[in-house]
Amino acid sequence: MIANVAFTTLLALFLPFAGAVLAPFACKRLQHKAAFLLALLPGLSFLHFLSLLPQVAAGEAVTGGYAWVPSYNVSFSWFLDGLSLTFALLVTGIGTLIVLYAGAYMKGHAGLGRFMAFLLLFMGAMLGLVVSDSFLMLFIYWELTSIASFLLIGFDHERRAARRAALQALVITGGGGLMLLAGLIFLWNMSGVTQLSLLVHSGESLAAHSFYLPALFLVLGGAFTKSAQFPFHVWLPNAMEAPTPVSAYLHSATMVKAGVYLLMRLNPVLGGTPAWEILLPFFGGVTLIVGAVMAARQSDLKQMLAYTTVASLGLLVMLTGFGSAHAVPAAVTYLIAHSLFKGALFMVAGGIDHATGTRDITRLSGLGRAMPITFTAAALAGLSMAGLPPFFGFLAKEEIYEALTGGNARALAFTAVAVIGNALMLVIGFAVGLKPFFGKPTPEADHAHEGGFGLWLGPLLLALTGLVSALLAPQFHAVFSSPMASAIIDQPVQVKVGLVPHLGLPLMLSLATIALGLVLFWQLDRLRAGLERLIGGLGPGPDRGFDVLLEGLVRFAFRVTRIVQIGRLDVYVTITLILLAAALLVPLTIYDELPAFPVLNQSLLLHEAAFLLIAVAGLYAVLRADNRLTAISSLGIQGFAISVIFLLFGAPDLSFTQFMIETLSVVILALVMTRLQLHPADHRPWPQVLLDGSIAIACGLGLTLMLLKVTQAPFDTRLTEFFGTYSKLLAHGSNVVNVIIVDFRGVDTMGEIAVVMITALAILALIRIRAPKAPTGKPSGARSEEGRA
Structure with a gap:
């Protein structure tokens, strides 16, 4: 099961x-x-x-x-x-x-x-x-x-x-x-x-x-x-x-x-902490007022509903953090009520727009006869949003006032915020759910007609659910509201609010809310005009602030990019190598982790010394080369000598790899350099030579010290034993190195092969590029000098 x-x-x-x-x-x-x-x-x-x-x-x-x-x-x-x-x-x-x-x-x-x-x-x-x-x-x-x-x-x-x-x-x-x-x-x-x-x-x-x-x-x-x-x-x-x-x-x-x-x-x-019960009610209360006021300023149906959604979310956050016994049950009932009536009203707004071609509330009236089903859904949802009985929105409003009322200044302040916000939401509920359907038909209503099945089914079902759930409140709470509130509080809670009002302060506040909302709805046009003047006089709001923030971010990114991305490869390489040297040398020095100087147990053999001298000779040839092509060829001497040293110390696979890499590197770089026509001498000033030499010595010293430190640490044989045990058993291979590369690290090896292939294709494309012909009357040497510049 x-x-x-x-x-x-x-x-x-x-x-x-x-x-x-x-x-x-x-x-x-x-x-x-x-x-x-x-x-x-x-x-x-x-x-x-x-x-x-x-x-x-x-x-x-x-x-x-x-x-x-x-x-x-x-x-x-x-x-x-x-x-x-x-x-x-x-x-x-x-x-x-x-x-x-x-x-x-x-x-x-x-x-x-x-x-x-x-x-x-x-x-x-x-x-x-x-x-x-x-x-x-x-x-x-x-x-x-x-x-x-x-x-x-x-x-x-x-x-x-x-x-x-x-x-x-x-x-x-x-x-x-x-x-x-x-x-x-x-x-x-x-x-x-x-x-x-x-x-x-x-x-x-x-x-x-x-x-x-x-x-x-x-x-x-x-x-x-x-x-x-x-x-x-x-x-x-x-x-x-x-x-x-x-x-x-x-x-x-x-x-x-x-x-x-x-x-x-x-x-x-x-929850339950001072920070929780200060931050959530404060930001939720501010959001409730801002959203409700901005909604009353609008004339577009969707914008009115959107801002009341902002207000409703603020109310939910305020209740979630308020901390009273009825706050969470109030938040639960209002969340369900809001989902039902707001989803229905948004679909009603879409149906009106679909039938009339406009969402402007000032241009809509008299749609009731042309769109009776949509009118029914809109009226039911609008009355629930207004908090009138017998709808679930009324139950939510009663529970809200039960949660907020109290004898201290904090409770009074948030109760006032809730009354103002709910009154303005009554205004919008009536404006969207009732106003477009009453009165003399406007020209936009002349060709209006009821939409198809899909356009009115959703809003009608949601609006009816808001009515039925209130009529069957005890059963609905037992199945939905109480389990939801219990999960939020983490202890059993029974939500009991019903359609039969209890005489007291919450009912009085509900009546005051309805009275204030009806007055504001009666003066909706004046209210909208007054809010337009008031809010317009405050200057740009957070929406414009978002644009200013993004513009500033773009300008900042541009300036930073101009500093760190100057377009010179030699600067990028220099900075990278400086950071590499610092990453290697600074931790070893600061944390006193320098390795001990290695003790040579035996002297170098003649052939070992010979290849070491060849490597040194290759380095000298690189430093003394009068052009880059010669330096690249000389660099291969040093690489081949190191390959032989690997071979002498029992690593033939590593030696073979090094031979291949050195050969390909010399050939590819030489081909590239010939295409760039850098045959003339490439001498750098002494300050540049000293800087480059210092960076090279620092990187080499850092890598040497790090390698010595690693080799002087106790050797962990677990990985060696694992590969030695399972290479033959799982991969059926005797060569452990090959098994690691092909089987245990097969995906990694495939990635390396793909990188090499992509690099080779890029180099091939570069080599096949034909050099542009020199302009008539201009010697090719001048073009070469220009290319180097």
Whole structure:
């Protein structure tokens, strides 16, 4: 049974990736109808995760996986509890509806297959992220969501705005991903575990660790950039350059909540500290206000929804770090409610744009008769976003005020922030969900009509789910909300908020929020104009700051490149050899690791001394050569002498290799030099000679001392014994050196051969280049001198 669950879970995780591979071929053959086939894959994944609900609701966790690199405790593993299972259901359930919606929305688009592939790739990445147990797999999927998001946002790559938005999202979220990687490494070293399932049960040991604050800042960097917290929020509204199915999926229900998921997952080990309860509520509260105010300033449906998504993410972060008894249940209920109504409203916005050709709220009214099903879905979702009963958004708002109310100044401040933010979100909920459908029809509404099945099915189902889940609140909480909150707090929690309000401060705050929201909605045009003047007078914001930062980075990189890459090979070689000499000599000197002077047990034999003298003579010939061609030929003398020395000391294979290398080096370099026509003398000034000579002596001395130090260390015979034992047994070869090269290091040898082959081809191409003819009346010697210059 366990093996079957593990296999089906693995299959469910890979079905979206299989759909990404299949999508281009299916769409090419079936056009937009391929959406029905492709939607089956995430649909099957959704059914599998749905089958695990009883087990997880009972308090159990579903784990499994496979060892990847056992020596480093790295595995491909998953961990499904109330938190990760709820996210998995959101990713696959909403994803199935989005695939159907995308097929209808992009009907006839030439790039439909490519778009579906990107969409399913992202779905698989997000699904892997929320169920990953291994730190490494979490990071890999985290970065894969950034890459897939880049492809989706920049799908319409012919438009400059789409390219900029995609780049901005990739830079911000990718940079945060690097911070997350560093944070995970900190957590690994602090806890000694590489699985989230083990980490979240490690108690309060991490909070007391000396590296707690660095780890917290790095994790928050990854979470805040992914979940668009101020001042990193700018990428999310700009990501609306993507097609509407992308906005409805990535930037409302899935990717933008990855950072919130991470904070909720790590709450048991990083939460509860003063730093946690200061940073998260502060940045979350600022993001809530900034997002809500910016949303009221907009007139584009998608931009209004995008900024309220920023506000909602801020509210979730604020609740996750607030620290009261009802804060986590409030965050859980609002996360579910937001996923349902925001996904529906984004799809409604796309349907309106598809039917009327505009998303400008000032040009839309009277669509109710022409689009009755879309109107129904929009009204249900908009009322849930406004926090009105009998919708799940109302339950979430009641729980939010229950969590925030208190008798201290901190509670009062964040309660006020929540009231203002929720009132503005009521304004946007009414503006998007109700305003376009009432009133006198505008010219844009004259030709409007209800979209196809795929355009209204998704928003209608999500909106109805928000209604039914509130009507069946006790049963819904038992299966979803309570297990999710229990996983975040790491102890059993019962979420009890229902449609029947309890008389008290939370209900009074809800009524005040509704009253304030209705007044602001009544004066929406004036509010928008006033915010436009106010925000416009503040000057450039973080979005412009991103451009300034990138421009400064490019200028800095250009100046650094001009310094370190001056275009002269001799300078590069000189710097490289200086660094080599320093790397060899400085550690040996500073740490007093100089080797003992070797003791010669016997004098040199006559033939050994002869070849040593030949090597010295070859060196002298190199130094005295009056042109480079002669120096290259003389260098071969020294190399051949060393080859003979290798032969005399019992290394015939090394000697043969050295002979081949010296021969090829001399021939190739000589051919190249003849093509460059460097026959005249090549004398350098004495300062250059002294510098080059000093560097050469330092490198030679460093290599000699390092070799002596290595040979004077105790010899470890384990590797020798291994090859001696297994060369004949495994590779059936008596020559140990050959077996090592061909069998044990076969891939390495193949790489070396490939490098030599590529070098040979490059040299051949260089030799075959014909020298340009000298201009008429100009002697060839002048051309040679010019070439040397």
